[in-house]
Amino acid sequence: MKLTTKGRYAVSALLDLAEQGEGAVVCLNDIASRQAISLSYLEQLFSKMKKSGIVSSRRGIQGGYQFVKTADQISVFEVIQAVEGSLSATQCDGLANCKSGSQCNAHDLWHGLSEQIEHYLTQIKLSSLVQSEVQQIQIKPSPHFS
Secondary structure, three states: OOOHHHHHHHHHHHHHHHHHHOOEEEOHHEEEEEEOOOOHHHHHHHHHHOOOOOEEEEEOOOOOEEEEHHHHHHHHHHHHHHHHHOOOOOOOOOOOOOOEOOOOOHHHHHHHHHHHHHHHHHHHHHHHOOOOOOOOOOOOOOOOOO
């Protein structure tokens, strides 16, 4: 799965924006200092999120970024996809061409995992993260490893 610091930082930055209140216009300098993220890195991320229709920008002294939609309309998956591009656990991005034009022997495993992750991240909205309502998944240890 292609999850890098881009996705982590984008989610953190948008959570910071959401915490400022609905309709708030926030300058990236403020987010950068609160989240300890490089301003130039944030500019790149917000440019991608603007192109994806997640945020819009306002110029001027009172300028900054604000949400296009409400935080309960934006999923974590949408944010990560905006900055990372296609999410896939396979090298072939689900196209079954990871092994010289053919499907690798573990393709179904990685493709299934990608679908599960996408489903999970689609269910989590930014508003639920701000309100700390994301339920932790309890993974039971396998009897083979206990």
